[in-house]
């Protein structure tokens with residue numbers, strides 16, 4: 001009997017955690033006092049509409065070497081999102097621009113093509129790829145934690161808007177995770193079959209600058 005109850009509880013817990021990413025709010029809102037996701041709220045009677053609006057993505061950011069600029073609007077830069085379980089991103093692609101393979105450990109993403117033509121896809125845990133060219137107005141979902149990527153294949157700049165079911169989805173870019181962290185050279189050389197010269201080129205390219 002007790003065993004059955006425990007099994008039921010475990011199943012319930014898994015079900016709950018499978019359907020919600022961030023915890024549910026217990027207040028109307030909780031404008032973060034600090035940007036460390038510590039869930040301490042500003043006195044709600046001092047809140048104004050400015051706490052619930054954000055103007056930082058009116059224009060695209062500067063394109064980096066991959067012809068890509070993105071701005072994640074999460075609770076770290078928009079404290080009004082704190083405890084609300086969602087956030088978003090604006091990403092702009094120059095012609096040929098690439099959003100390198102990456103994943104968000106804490107959120108599923110839905111991306112909407114605002115402008116342009118974007119080859120877009122993800123890979124599942126069986127290494128199966130799901131990818132196609134999305135046109136303006138189309139949407140793609142990237143399941144939580146799966147590696148995904150995009151490239152502007154049109155002949156004009158492109159823009160997407162992505163939304164996340166977490167106030168702080170996290171971003172891990174595969175090249176930077178692998179070559180820009182301090183994983184031992186010997187390990188990476190063995191893992192990828194690189195010579196130390198090939199590896200040092202990649203490390204230089206993907207190290208945090």
Ligand SMILES: *[C@@H]1O[C@H](CO)[C@@H](O)[C@H](O)[C@H]1NC(C)=O
Nearest residue numbers: 040041042043044045046047
């Ligand atoms: C919040 O602000 C209001 C108005 O300024 C004040 O009366 C109230 O005491 C404050 N509450 C807390 C917990 O500081």
